Amino acid sequence: MIQLFALILMLNELSCNLCDLSFPITVKPDEKLRQSTTVESILLHLFDLLQIEDYHLLFSTINFQTIDLKWLENFSRIYNDDKDDSIIHISSTPAQIINRPIYTNYKPMHMVYLRENLLIKNDLDLRLPLKGITNTFIADLIHTKIINILDETTSKTYDIPTKWLYFSKPCESNIILPLKLRVLIIDSQTNCRRYGFIGEEPGKNNDYRCLIFFTDDKTNMSANYHPSSHIHICLDQTFSIHTHECQNDFLDRYFASYPERMMLRAKEGSLVKVRNIFTNFNHNLFIHALVVQIDGSMMQIELSHSKQRIWLYRGSPLLDQMHTYYSTQNKATINGFARRTARQHLSARRTNAPEIICLNDQTTTTTVPSTTMINKGKLVRTVEQAIDGIDETS
Numbered sequence: 457m458i459q460l461f462a463l464i465l466m467l468n469e470l471s472c473n474l475c476d477l478s479f480p481i482t483v484k485p486d487e488k489l490r491q492s493t494t495v496e497s498i499l500l501h502l503f504d505l506l507q508i509e510d511y512h513l514l515f516s517t518i519n520f521q522t523i524d525l526k527w528l529e530n531f532s533r534i535y536n537d538d539k540d541d542s543i544i545h546i547s548s549t550p551a552q553i554i555n556r557p558i559y560t561n562y563k564p565m566h567m568v569y570l571r572e573n574l575l576i577k578n579d580l581d582l583r584l585p586l587k588g589i590t591n592t593f594i595a596d597l598i599h600t601k602i603i604n605i606l607d608e609t610t611s612k613t614y615d616i617p618t619k620w621l622y623f624s625k626p627c628e629s630n631i632i633l634p635l636k637l638r639v640l641i642i643d644s645q646t647n648c649r650r651y652g653f654i655g656e657e658p659g660k661n662n663d664y665r666c667l668i669f670f671t672d673d674k675t676n677m678s679a680n681y682h683p684s685s686h687i688h689i690c691l692d693q694t695f696s697i698h699t700h701e702c703q704n705d706f707l708d709r710y711f712a713s714y715p716e717r718m719m720l721r722a723k724e725g726s727l728v729k730v731r732n733i734f735t736n737f738n739h740n741l742f743i744h745a746l747v748v749q750i751d752g753s754m755m756q757i758e759l760s761h762s763k764q765r766i767w768l769y770r771g772s773p774l775l776d777q778m779h780t781y782y783s784t785q786n787k788a789t790i791n792g793f794a795r796r797t798a799r800q801h802l803s804a805r806r807t808n809a810p811e812i813i814c815l816n817d818q819t820t821t822t823t824v825p826s827t828t829m830i831n832k833g834k835l836v837r838t839v840e841q842a843i844d845g846i847d848e849t850s
Contacts, residue, residue: 557630558662562637564693565623568594573624574605575640575688576616577651584614585622607691618692619701629685632658633666636711638690638698641668641682655710656817658684662752669710669769671702677732679769681754692730706773709782715817719770720777722747722755729776730757734764742776777812 463822570593578584590604591613603621622640638653656667665681690698699707710717722728729742745757748765750811758765773779 575622577620622688640688777816
């Protein structure tokens with residue numbers, strides 16, 4: 457913005473020279489400005505790029521002792537002359553300030569105050585209530601595993617593990633939540649609770665939403681994007697405890713290989729095969745589906761037989777190609793062979809599985825000339841390299 461101001465002031469001075477502002481006032485500078493087709497048009501466009509607060513900063517830097525105020529008055533009159541449609545006009549009404557959110561990283565909670573409202577995961581013990589308040593002040597949440605909770609409706613108290621407790625207040629909309637965070641989503645239409653892990657952090661590529669893998673269905677992995685303002689955080693973020701309780705093979709593979717991810721490359725209108733879990737018969741059968749929409753790591757498909765539309769993660773084992781890839785990896789592990797990385801899989805089967813690509817969510821910096829870092833960056837291919845068939849080691 458400082459460079460823009462400098463350019464505007466330089467053009468301003470140049471336009472003054474073009475208009476011969478040192479001449480007597482009988483010379484009409486506004487007419488000469490109108491006849492010019494170079495400097496003034498650029499200056500007008502530059503002014504049009506500024507916000508209202510930028511104008512205050514710009515004119516506060518002008519030395520009014522050296523500027524011709526008469527020329528400035530004539531110049532402003534040009535802007536507000538409605539008779540000439542070739543001039544870009546600046547409204548006298550202040551421009552509306554656009555409030556862009558400032559995103560900040562999530563800071564873990566270390567304390568829980570007395571009478572804090574909490575949500576309770578009671579699917580493993582139906583005797584527990586769905587919500588309650590803390591009966592004590594927790595000064596060290598990270599090392600606290602059980603909290604005494606009061607049910608206000610019955611006045612009963614319960615000692616509940618922190619891994620089953622979630623903050624009743626959702627996160628702020630501008631919070632960047634980290635990977636592997638244990639979270640709760642409440643469906644606004646059905647009021648149904650769904651528990652899961654954050655598998656993709658908010659960023660520009662996903663419109664600052666969290667990709668959440670839900671763990672309530674161990675057989676069929678489901679996922680969806682949610683803004684941070686819909687997410688409730690679990691009090692206990694010991695990842696190993698939650699994964700042991702969930703026992704989900706897909707999530708174990710996913711987080712073990714992250715930031716390397718295998719996903720299906722598909723375009724809108726293309727056909728894919730998906731496991732038939734949406735009917736009551738022959739769940740091992742793969743049926744055709746049409747790709748309707750792509751949204752980041754998710755895609756919406758339409759089943760060919762029922763026209764039902766559902767959202768699937770593009771690396772879901774419900775997709776035929778991904779199921780084949782995961783099965784190959786599992787067989788290699790069982791038979792004692794060295795488990796191949798996603799990059800090795802691409803190199804070996806690039807012609808047989810052209811729709812599978814390898815994504816690397818880890819940004820490798822090139823500012824530090826470290827051999828270790830460079831070698832680490834060569835372990836996987838980027839998305840562009842995977843799509844174009846480029847091997848960075850060649």
